[in-house]
Amino acid sequence: MILEGKKAVWNDYQKEIADDKYYYVRSCVRQNFFPGSETAFLKIMREELNKDVYEHPCHTSCTGIVYHSDLVPVETTMTVVARQFALMTEAGYENLMPSCITSFGLYTEILDTWHHFPEVEEKVRLQLKKATGREFKKPKNLAHASDVIFKFRKEIGAKAKYKLINKETGEPLKVVDHIGCHYAKMFPSKGVGGAEYPYVLTGMIEEWGGQIIDYPERRHCCGFGFRQYLVQANRGFSVACSKEKFESMKPFKPDMIITNCPGCPMFLDRWQYVINEMEGKRYGQNGEGIPVFTYEEVAGMVLGYDPWELGLQMHQTDCEPVLNKIGIDYSPEDKYNLDISPSYSKKHNLINV
Amino acid sequence: MGKLYDLLLEDVRFEEGLNACMNCGVCTAICPAAEFYIYDPRKIVDDVQTKDDEKITELLKSETIWYCGECMSCKTRCPRGNAPGLIIMALRSLSQDLGFFTESEKGRQQLALKRTVGHWMITYGYCLYLEGVGTSMHPEQGPVWDWIQDNWKEVFKKMGANYQGDGPGILRRIPEEAMDEIREIFKVTGGMRRFENIEEFSKKKAKELNMQLDDGIENEYFQHIYKTNNGSHTR
Numbered sequence: 001m002i003l004e005g006k007k008a009v010w011n012d013y014q015k016e017i018a019d020d021k022y023y024y025v026r027s028c029v030r031q032n033f034f035p036g037s038e039t040a041f042l043k044i045m046r047e048e049l050n051k052d053v054y055e056h057p058c059h060t061s062c063t064g065i066v067y068h069s070d071l072v073p074v075e076t077t078m079t080v081v082a083r084q085f086a087l088m089t090e091a092g093y094e095n096l097m098p099s100c101i102t103s104f105g106l107y108t109e110i111l112d113t114w115h116h117f118p119e120v121e122e123k124v125r126l127q128l129k130k131a132t133g134r135e136f137k138k139p140k141n142l143a144h145a146s147d148v149i150f151k152f153r154k155e156i157g158a159k160a161k162y163k164l165i166n167k168e169t170g171e172p173l174k175v176v177d178h179i180g181c182h183y184a185k186m187f188p189s190k191g192v193g194g195a196e197y198p199y200v201l202t203g204m205i206e207e208w209g210g211q212i213i214d215y216p217e218r219r220h221c222c223g224f225g226f227r228q229y230l231v232q233a234n235r236g237f238s239v240a241c242s243k244e245k246f247e248s249m250k251p252f253k254p255d256m257i258i259t260n261c262p263g264c265p266m267f268l269d270r271w272q273y274v275i276n277e278m279e280g281k282r283y284g285q286n287g288e289g290i291p292v293f294t295y296e297e298v299a300g301m302v303l304g305y306d307p308w309e310l311g312l313q314m315h316q317t318d319c320e321p322v323l324n325k326i327g328i329d330y331s332p333e334d335k336y337n338l339d340i341s342p343s344y345s346k347k348h349n350l351i352n353v
Numbered sequence: 354m355g356k357l358y359d360l361l362l363e364d365v366r367f368e369e370g371l372n373a374c375m376n377c378g379v380c381t382a383i384c385p386a387a388e389f390y391i392y393d394p395r396k397i398v399d400d401v402q403t404k405d406d407e408k409i410t411e412l413l414k415s416e417t418i419w420y421c422g423e424c425m426s427c428k429t430r431c432p433r434g435n436a437p438g439l440i441i442m443a444l445r446s447l448s449q450d451l452g453f454f455t456e457s458e459k460g461r462q463q464l465a466l467k468r469t470v471g472h473w474m475i476t477y478g479y480c481l482y483l484e485g486v487g488t489s490m491h492p493e494q495g496p497v498w499d500w501i502q503d504n505w506k507e508v509f510k511k512m513g514a515n516y517q518g519d520g521p522g523i524l525r526r527i528p529e530e531a532m533d534e535i536r537e538i539f540k541v542t543g544g545m546r547r548f549e550n551i552e553e554f555s556k557k558k559a560k561e562l563n564m565q566l567d568d569g570i571e572n573e574y575f576q577h578i579y580k581t582n583n584g585s586h587t588r
Contacts, residue, residue, distance in 0.1 A: 026523065028479045028480040028481040029481060031479070031481075031514070031523045031524050032479075032481045032482075032483045032524070035509055035512035035513070035514045035523045035524070036512045036513070038523055039512055039513035039514075039523065055521040055522075056521070057519070057520050057521045057522075057525060057527075057528065058527065058528055058530075058531040060474075060478035060479070060527055060531065060532075060535055061474055061478060061479050061480045063474060063480065064480060065470050065480035065481065066470050066471055066474045066480050068423045069463075069466040069470055069471070070442060070445040070446060070449070070463070070466075071463070071466055071467055071470070071471045071544075071547060071548070071551070072471075072539070072542075072543075072544040072547055073446060073542060073543045073544065073547060074364065074365060074366055074442075074446075075542040075543060076538065076539055076542040076543060076544035076547075078542075079538045079541070079542050080535065080538055083534065083535075083538065105425075113365060113366075113369065116369070117365055117368075120365055127538070127541050127542050128538070130541055131534065131537040131538045131540070131541040131542075132534045132537065132538065134534075181424040181425060181426060182424075182425065184429075185424065185425050185426055185428060185429045186425045186428050186429070186436075188429065195429045219426075220385060221385045221422060221424040221426065223385070223422070224422065224424075225385075225386070225421075225422025225423065225424065226422065226423055227419065227422075227462060227466060228386075228422045230465075230466055230469065230470060231462045231465050231466065231578075231579055232490065232579050232580050233458075233462070233578075233579065233580055233581055233582040234459075234462070234582070235493065236389070236582070236587070237385075237386065237389045237390070237422065239493070240388075240389050241385050241389070241422075244388075270493050270494060270495060271493070273493070273495045274493045274495075308511075309511070309512075309513075311512050313497075314497060314501060314508070314512075315497065316494070316495040316496070316497045316498070336500065338504060338507040338508065338510075338511050340510065340511055
């Protein structure tokens with residue numbers, strides 16, 4: 001093998017990820033289904049890694065789900081995105097860090113379109129000015145929040161209280177990664193590892209002690225499909241996609257699934273419940289489901305954050321099998337306890353720093 | 354011939370998505386929707402590039418353009434740099450602009466999407482705003498979702514959210530002046546017009562079908578389009 005050639009090939013699949021001063025934009029899906037993940041992410045960034053992360057109270061959804069439900073013309077979405085850029089510019093930041101893969105894909109697509117069609121960018125600038133009076137600079141760096149966790153995976157690993165290792169057997173946990181379609185399928189060069197060998201989650205898992213398993217339908221869509229899930233009459237498509245993945249991964253006996261996109265963990269979690277209700281079938285070991293995690297939850301788990309503060313009780317497929325395998329110290333009886341411990345509000349800083 | 358094709362060309366996504374298709378079918382091979390539905394993106398692209406108004410009209414009124422999940426797996430694979438998913442998005446936009454979407458069961462669902470995610474976006478600034486959206490509309494969410502819905506504010510407080518609060522944070526209340534800007538953007542860029550179109554053509558269709566359609570979601574037409582699947586879409 002010619003090593004230089006291999007390095008040159010892989011250069012196409014590396015991406016630049018800013019190392020500080022991030023402008024954070026939230027995810028509609030993550031906020032509704034995995035709020036503890038965004039809270040844990042900011043805690044990791046600000047308290048563990050001492051990074052400057054700013055969130056503007058006036059930012060909104062990028063329109064991603066509305067856009068991919070084909071409810072608005074592309075110019076509407078571009079102008080809402082231009083407004084996000086304007087708020088970032090006004091706040092003095094230039095490194096955009098979305099919490100959502102749909103948003104990340106959309107920002108990437110829009111910047112690419114403007115590159116090829118400068119007249120479209122010009123039109124959007126005029127529309128934004130007309131509608132809001134705002135002007136903007138394009139982001140200097142665009143990295144999904146998981147890219148940033150990937151960048152600092154070694155620092156997180158160094159502070160970790162737990163490893164992704166089965167405490168009984170000493171073996172690494174077998175982990176399935178699911179990176180989400182819009183992370184790299186549209187613009188492979190914008191994702192760590194590209195579309196064929198995405199490394200963003202794999203890098204975290206390997207660093208934190210687990211073992212990634214490969215399986216035939218690894219890159220298959222989870223089945224969101226926007227209108228294919230949002231309208232009840234279409235949900236057969238959505239569950240069929242997830243089922244295809246579960247059937248394909250089952251022979252490899254995964255201990256857990258780690259996800260990148262905010263929607264995928266919800267589907268992979270809930271469709272396991274539905275398939276069990278419909279067919280009495282479970283895909284994990286010992287008659288259990290396969291626990292599904294966001295990457296923020298996995299980072300929080302290895303750092304020793306309380307599982308119920310991370311929001312693992314908001315999953316339909318129980319996460320306890322993984323907590324028990326790792327040997328995480330947690331209180332099973334507090335799972336649905338909604339009292340907030342006195343230390344809790346101090347630990348979660350809602351104010352920008 | 355070519356009038357509808359020219360309208361499609363006005364959508365920058367169409368220009369980006371269609372160079373020249375050689376009909377190899379790789380898009381269909383990789384497509385999750387083609388595995389599930391009676392669906393062939395290769396055929397759609399081939400029909401579109403004939404520029405034949407009759408064929409394009411047929412597509413705009415069809416079920417088939419609504420099967421795509423916009424995962425964009427096709428974009429990665431196409432050896433000619435086409436993106437059938439982007440062509441579908443342009444077709445769906447034109448179908449709604451011309452009012453053809455109400456001619457198909459799947460197309461009629463646009464009203465259900467407009468009155469849920471579309472409504473949440475311009476009202477709250479979030480595509481999803483799920484307090485009160487329970488397991489009657491989403492039974493797949495399971496018992497955990499009932500627990501979350503029953504304890505919404507407490508659950509979100511425990512998760513460190515700033516639910517309906519001022520300032521930054523999870524599910525914060527987005528200030529009214531920010532929402533005014535969003536609604537103005539929708540007006541200036543054609544988003545509101547698309548919404549109005551969807552309402553207008555859906556009302557016509559409801560009348561034609563002799564179904565009741567009031568505001569909101571608790572009416573005969575909404576419930577019909579949200580739940581009906583005539584079973585003819587899949588293999």
